[in-house]
Amino acid sequence: MFSSLSDHVRSSKSLFFKMVRWKCCLHKDEENVNFARQDELNLIHEEGEESTGTASMEFGTHSQDPDYHMRLHIQNAQGTLITTWEAGWNVTNAIQGIFVLGLPYALLHSGYSGLLLIILAAVFCCYTGKILIACLYEENEDGHLIRVRGTYEDIANACCGKPFPKLGGRVVNMAQATELIMTCVLYLVVSGNLLSHSFPALPVTEKTWSVIAFVGLLPCVFIKTLKSVSRLSLLCSLVHFVIIFVVITYCLTQTHRWTWAKFSRSVEFESFLVAVGVIIFSYTSQIFLPVLEGSMQNPGECSSMLNWTHSLACVFKTALALTAFLTWGEETKEIITDNLPSFLQTLVNLCLLAKVLLSYPLPFFAVTEILHTYFSPSHKTSFKSPWLAVVLKSSLLLLTLLMAMFIPHFALLMGLTGNVLGAAMTFLLPSLFHLKLKWEKLMFLEKCADVSVFILGIFCSLAGLVCSVKSLLKACG
Numbered sequence: 001m002f003s004s005l006s007d008h009v010r011s012s013k014s015l016f017f018k019m020v021r022w023k024c025c026l027h028k029d030e031e032n033v034n035f036a037r038q039d040e041l042n043l044i045h046e047e048g049e050e051s052t053g054t055a056s057m058e059f060g061t062h063s064q065d066p067d068y069h070m071r072l073h074i075q076n077a078q079g080t081l082i083t084t085w086e087a088g089w090n091v092t093n094a095i096q097g098i099f100v101l102g103l104p105y106a107l108l109h110s111g112y113s114g115l116l117l118i119i120l121a122a123v124f125c126c127y128t129g130k131i132l133i134a135c136l137y138e139e140n141e142d143g144h145l146i147r148v149r150g151t152y153e154d155i156a157n158a159c160c161g162k163p164f165p166k167l168g169g170r171v172v173n174m175a176q177a178t179e180l181i182m183t184c185v186l187y188l189v190v191s192g193n194l195l196s197h198s199f200p201a202l203p204v205t206e207k208t209w210s211v212i213a214f215v216g217l218l219p220c221v222f223i224k225t226l227k228s229v230s231r232l233s234l235l236c237s238l239v240h241f242v243i244i245f246v247v248i249t250y251c252l253t254q255t256h257r258w259t260w261a262k263f264s265r266s267v268e269f270e271s272f273l274v275a276v277g278v279i280i281f282s283y284t285s286q287i288f289l290p291v292l293e294g295s296m297q298n299p300g301e302c303s304s305m306l307n308w309t310h311s312l313a314c315v316f317k318t319a320l321a322l323t324a325f326l327t328w329g330e331e332t333k334e335i336i337t338d339n340l341p342s343f344l345q346t347l348v349n350l351c352l353l354a355k356v357l358l359s360y361p362l363p364f365f366a367v368t369e370i371l372h373t374y375f376s377p378s379h380k381t382s383f384k385s386p387w388l389a390v391v392l393k394s395s396l397l398l399l400t401l402l403m404a405m406f407i408p409h410f411a412l413l414m415g416l417t418g419n420v421l422g423a424a425m426t427f428l429l430p431s432l433f434h435l436k437l438k439w440e441k442l443m444f445l446e447k448c449a450d451v452s453v454f455i456l457g458i459f460c461s462l463a464g465l466v467c468s469v470k471s472l473l474k475a476c477g
Helices: 001-005 012-019 031-052 065-076 085-095 097-111 112-134 154-158 167-198 204-217 218-222 227-251 269-280 289-294 299-331 340-358 359-376 379-383 386-406 409-439 444-477
Strands: 137-139 145-147
Touching: 085 227, 085 289, 085 299, 085 359, 097 112, 097 227, 097 269, 097 299, 097 340, 112 218, 112 269, 112 289, 112 299, 112 409, 112 444, 154 167, 154 289, 154 409, 167 204, 167 340, 167 359, 167 386, 167 409, 204 340, 204 386, 218 359, 218 386, 227 299, 227 340, 227 359, 269 444, 289 299, 340 359, 359 386, 409 444
Parallel strands: none
Antiparallel strands: 137 145
């Protein structure tokens, strides 16, 4: 199961800094972003007080999406804007997921190149996150950056032609919803697996354990704001650090077993692709970024937030992967906690279970927000219909449980869906949208960087598709 889960997964100094700095993506300093955003929020709040039924709002010379304004107005009115630290914990929760426990196994199949891949993946994923956020903004006549788009869907629609103005948004929403639902189902599957291995003496099946974990997730139905999810993400990240600390500490007590000879010098191409999938998709957070940035009190700090979250993730992932692989070498298992002695394994599995359950609300909240826009006649009505939200969330929660219990070869299907859609949402689409919307303002090196990331996205999607289909056909006989 975890091997399939893993599939779901500059030449100059100036070019490197262009890839990790916000300025190269927006061409303006952060003060302009904050200035424009503050004016925008003030205008929305004032207009909301004058006319609660307003369906269209404008700022400067740009005609704004009324749905986006309604979302921002409600967030501002309810005081649900989150701090930079809370946004950072959300991103940390997304990129420090359960995939990190498969990184030592990735080194087993990639050798020394795996260490380089961990660093490069952090740089490229941080870069695509920034260019995706850059696509939310346009300049007004005064040269200030105005947030004219609110979601991944809005960006996709802006890149579509007149014959099909909504096609891009619908495709992106379908891909987002599919990947997020599969992620929620996966968390339930993993929960049942961890509980069954933690208490092997009890006569309880994995499916029954999944139902027990499902009961603990019922409060997700009543989550209304991203601020609540941020608090859970903080707890989730703390649990994650405990797990990493325990594993690394144990490995440091085994330094007498370390030897660099454990790194393989010959790597099989198909196994290498598995390692690439594990490493790259352990950094994905692009699905959440537009909504997350729109919920920040200081969106101009989004750049620095992405920098420190990805840098921190890179350090922890490298330390974990290297120390664990040097400890167990060829005996490294697909999920590294299985290598721990029994007394530590139970403790770590329970911590991992807590992390999985605390991770569930973020993708669950995101997919319900996407589906909410389709099941309600209008955004204005949906926000005033709490019962619709409860019914939708309850139905989705039950759907994830049923899928976790009854879909055969689910992990392989998850690998197929996640690998293809994950590569597209993380690399291919952000670079394509950035080239489409910002082509005239991009410098030559920026265009080269976007084209390179686009090619990488195509390679990852095709490679993941071939490997996942091959594994699925093999499992089906």
